[in-house]
Amino acid sequence: MIKAAILGYGTVGSGIFEILNSNKETISKKTGNDIEVKYVLDLREFPGDPVEKVLVHDFDIIVNDKEVDIVAEAMGGVEPAYTFAKKAIESGKSFCTSNKELVAKHGAELLKLAKEHKVNFLFEASVGGGIPIIRPLNSSLTPEYVEEITGILNGTTNYMMTKMSKEGLDFDSVLKDAQDKGYAERNPEADIEGYDACRKIAILSSIAYGKQVDFEDIHTEGITNISDTDMVYAAKLNKAIKLLGTSYKENGKVTAMVAPMLVDNESPLYAVNDVFNAILVKGNMLGEVMFYGKGAGKLATASAVVSDIIEEAKNIGNTLTCVWEADKIELNDFSCASNVFFVRVNASLKDKVSSIFGDVETVDAGVDNEYAFITKKMTEGEFADKTEQLGGIINKIRVKC
Numbered sequence: 587m588i589k590a591a592i593l594g595y596g597t598v599g600s601g602i603f604e605i606l607n608s609n610k611e612t613i614s615k616k617t618g619n620d621i622e623v624k625y626v627l628d629l630r631e632f633p634g635d636p637v638e639k640v641l642v643h644d645f646d647i648i649v650n651d652k653e654v655d656i657v658a659e660a661m662g663g664v665e666p667a668y669t670f671a672k673k674a675i676e677s678g679k680s681f682c683t684s685n686k687e688l689v690a691k692h693g694a695e696l697l698k699l700a701k702e703h704k705v706n707f708l709f710e711a712s713v714g715g716g717i718p719i720i721r722p723l724n725s726s727l728t729p730e731y732v733e734e735i736t737g738i739l740n741g742t743t744n745y746m747m748t749k750m751s752k753e754g755l756d757f758d759s760v761l762k763d764a765q766d767k768g769y770a771e772r773n774p775e776a777d778i779e780g781y782d783a784c785r786k787i788a789i790l791s792s793i794a795y796g797k798q799v800d801f802e803d804i805h806t807e808g809i810t811n812i813s814d815t816d817m818v819y820a821a822k823l824n825k826a827i828k829l830l831g832t833s834y835k836e837n838g839k840v841t842a843m844v845a846p847m848l849v850d851n852e853s854p855l856y857a858v859n860d861v862f863n864a865i866l867v868k869g870n871m872l873g874e875v876m877f878y879g880k881g882a883g884k885l886a887t888a889s890a891v892v893s894d895i896i897e898e899a900k901n902i903g904n905t906l907t908c909v910w911e912a913d914k915i916e917l918n919d920f921s922c923a924s925n926v927f928f929v930r931v932n933a934s935l936k937d938k939v940s941s942i943f944g945d946v947e948t949v950d951a952g953v954d955n956e957y958a959f960i961t962k963k964m965t966e967g968e969f970a971d972k973t974e975q976l977g978g979i980i981n982k983i984r985v986k987c
Contacts (some may be wrong), residue, residue: 588617588899591625591648593670594661595637598684598711599626601888602658603637606895613892617899624654649673656898658891659683668692675699675707680902682894684711684887690785690801693792694912701905708894708906713739713786714863716886717879718893723793723867724908730869732794734834736986737865738858739786741881742770742777743809743829747846748859751826756814769861779808780829780844787831790865791842796909799833799842805920807845811981819928819958822951824851827983828858834868839918847986848928855986921967926987929973930958930980942972960985 590606592599606613606623614620625642632638645666648654657674659681661667667688674681675696683689689696689712700707710720714737723732738744742764749760761778764770776782788801809829820827825848833842849855854876858864863881868874880886897906928949931939936957939946946959961969973979 588619588621588655588902589624589653590621590656590658590895591627591654592623593627593645593657593659593667595626595628595630595632595641596660597884598887598891599628599660600637601884602660602891602895605885605888605892607636613896617896619899621895621899624651645670645673649677649679654679655902656680656682656895658895659685659688660888660891661685662687664688664691671696671707672699675703675705678703678705680706680708680898682706682708682710682891682898684709684891686712686782686785686789688712690788693789694798694910697908697910698912704903704905706898706901706906708897709789710894711887711890713789714865714877714879715741715881715883716889717863717865717877717881718890719790719865719877720793721893721897722877723790724906727867727869727872727875730872732835732867733870734832734868735787735790735794735865736830736832736834736855737787737790738828738855738863739783739831739865739881740777740780740829741861741863742774743783744858744863745769745861746778746809747812747827747829750812750814751817751820754814754817757810757812778810780806783829783831784844787833787842787844790831791833791840791915792910793908794833794867795835795840795915797911797913797915799840799915799917803842803917805843805845807843809846812846812983813981815953816930816981816983818953819930819949819951820848822949823848823928825849825985826851826856828855830855830986836918840915841918841920841923843920843923845984847984849986853986921965921970923966924963925966925969926963926985927961927969928958928983928985929961930956930982931976931978932980933957935976938976942975956980963987
């Protein structure tokens with residue numbers, strides 16, 4: 587019998603509890619052992635809920651109980667999750683989490699600590715919700731030299747972009763709709779400004795390249811400047827606008843960014859709509875593989891956490907390998923990153939565009955008083971210099987090549 591504890595009884599925590607109890611027999615067969623939830627930690631009371639029988643309010647009860655082998659965290663935020671993770675691991679308990687903030691900031695440290703104490707620290711649900719991506723990077727794709735990871739990593743913004751594209755709605759309208767449906771928080775900043783996707787691409791990059799990629803170092807733009815007019819241009823180009831998190835190796839250096847990008851209709855990311863996520867991994871031998879599914883939601887995320895619990899139950903006394911060193915990767919200077927840009931300007935600047943940008947591809951979507959064009963590939967620094975000479979733009983969106 588393996589005994590586990592769950593930290594937090596919110597959306598994900600209650601999902602973990604539900605799956606472990608509802609699928610008890612299936613999990614037992616696949617694990618080779620029964621898994622029992624001995625404790626659930628939460629500050630609140632839940633009268634009439636089955637969790638009442640195992641509910642505790644003091645973490646020390648869990649950490650001091652030698653019967654508990656595995657602790658699953660679904661509280662969110664860096665603290666007290668970080669303190670609880672350290673204490674659990676130091677007491678000889680494996681730890682798993684869906685907490686992207688915790689993993690992005692302290693992943694390398696907690697992996698090292700787990701190795702020292704011969705336990706495991708797993709975090710499959712921290713990126714992509716129910717989509718398996720962390721474990722494939724650590725196992726199935728280990729022969730590959732990862733050249734690039736690009737993904738739609740935030741379901742809220744993807745839902746919003748889909749609504750704007752298909753229904754011609756403006757940004758404020760789709761944000762309200764997403765909030766009404768529970769896809770966006772009352773304070774949606776982490777989603778719409780790209781911070782959520784930034785932490786996720788930092789985690790994926792750290793695993794893919796084996797060293798720490800700090801999310802604070804990643805150039806990040808959200809979707810707040812995307813308008814319904816941009817969607818008209820995208821349709822004319824047979825492209826879709828997606829908020830992408832991407833990192834790639836070029837000339838031995840890693841470039842990483844989060845930004846809205848125009849995705850061609852031949853890309854597998856083009857058809858990823860609504861709240862779904864997708865992650866493309868490009869290996870030097872395998873080429874591209876894509877992982878697709880629900881990126882959030884109670885049972886999708888909880889399922890990924892339970893998969894970690896099962897993996898840890900199978901590996902009591904054995905630490906699984908995950909190469910993520912604390913040494914920091916110095917990212918390529920963003921001004922040196924090369925991109926192709928779609929640009930909208932006032933129609934009066936058309937002649938000036940030619941003199942500054944040279945040959946460009948004109949995009950005519952029938953928008954009054956505007957001139958739109960696509961540049962040749964150039965560095966971010968070059969583009970910034972040219973737009974400054976131009977004297978202002980209505981909007982720019984990078985074109986995913």
